[in-house]
Amino acid sequence: MGSATIAAKRVTGDGVAPKGRADAARNRERILTAAREAFVVHGADASLDEIARAAGVGNATLYRHFPDRxxxxxxxxxxxxxxxxxxxxxxxxxxxxxxxxxxxxxxxxxxxxxxxxxxxxxxxxxxxxxxxxxxxxxxxxxxxxxxxxxxxxxxxxxxxxxxxxxxxxxxxxxxxxxxxxxxxxxxxxxxxxxxxxxxxxxxxxxxxxxxxxxxxxxxxx
The missing domain is CATH 1.10.357.10 (Tetracycline Repressor, domain 2)
Structure with missing residues (x-):
């Protein structure tokens, strides 16, 4: 296995690859931004499904970051x-x-x-x-x-x-x-x-x- 392949497979101590961690952080930020806009317009009862769509993520991703409302x-x-x-x-x-x-x-x-x-x-x-x-x-x-x-x-x-x-x-x-x-x-x-x-x-x-x-x-x- 070449060094480039090894580097690509390297993960951090908690088992999360650097790229995966960066993607997760971006998703979280997108969710928070979309939720803020939705809460301003619709209040705390804004649709979580709509928030996920506005953030460009799936419902599972939203709930992975935020388990409940x-x-x-x-x-x-x-x-x-x-x-x-x-x-x-x-x-x-x-x-x-x-x-x-x-x-x-x-x-x-x-x-x-x-x-x-x-x-x-x-x-x-x-x-x-x-x-x-x-x-x-x-x-x-x-x-x-x-x-x-x-x-x-x-x-x-x-x-x-x-x-x-x-x-x-x-x-x-x-x-x-x-x-x-x-x-x-x-x-x-x-x-x-x-x-x-x-x-x-x-x-x-x-x-x-x-x-x-x-x-x-x-x-x-």
Whole structure:
């Protein structure tokens, strides 16, 4: 047997060939992407068969990665949170303008349609489940750092907090009752920019009440 044949048959310690592992990773990513789109439009009860078709994989492949609906929903939420966190880290590392860094983070969250996905978690998962808790805290810490830098630079008004930004992103990306998702999406970027303009310092108005905190938002959970 030639060396090329031997190399082609070589597998990793867990018995998975490198090519097989790469294909599995690509399939998983395609499934998560298709599921996110389906959940945004149809909610957590979206057809798993349709998700598999949209991902270009068979049902068996979907179930091999995600044995049931809850594991798929959980996987989508973790993937979305991970992407938002990565975009926030990139903005902090690459952007010299503090307000532009915050803007990049906000639009990263908006692109993931986080407001449309969050309702799926209500009563479905334990908010303190370790993976979900760690992912959430990572994003919250990064958002807090982006806001802090903007405020220290005098570019973000000082009377807002992470909770205010979280509420706004959630509301601006949540589908309206009786409105087709695709119809509202064309206006999201416009409305997010209006919101961002309202964050700029110096503030042109005095906000009622106090900055929303994440603790207050979770009081009833």
């Amino acid at each position: 809850d594991s798929l929903v959980h996987g989508v939420m973790l993937a979305v949170t991970e992407r938002i966190a990565e975009r926030a880290e990139q903005a902090l590392a690459e952007e010299g303008n503090a307000f532009e860094a915050l803007r990049r983070f906000v639009f990263a969250a908006v692109e993931e349609r986080i407001g449309a996905l969050c309702p799926m978690l209500s009563g479905r998962f334990d908010p303190d489940e370790p993976q979900r808790l760690a992912a959430r805290k990572r994003v919250e810490a990064l958002a807090g750092e982006l806001i802090r830098r903007g405020q220290e630079a005098g570019e973000v008004r000082t009377d807002i907090g992470v909770g205010d930004v979280t509420v706004a992103i959630s509301q601006l990306t949540r589908p309206l009752p009786g409105v087709v998702c695709q119809r509202i999406e064309r206006f999201v970027e416009r409305h997010v920019q209006l919101f961002l303009d309202g964050l700029r310092a110096p503030a042109k108005s005095q906000l009622p009440g106090h900055a929303a905190t994440l603790e207050e938002l979770r009081e009833d959970n």
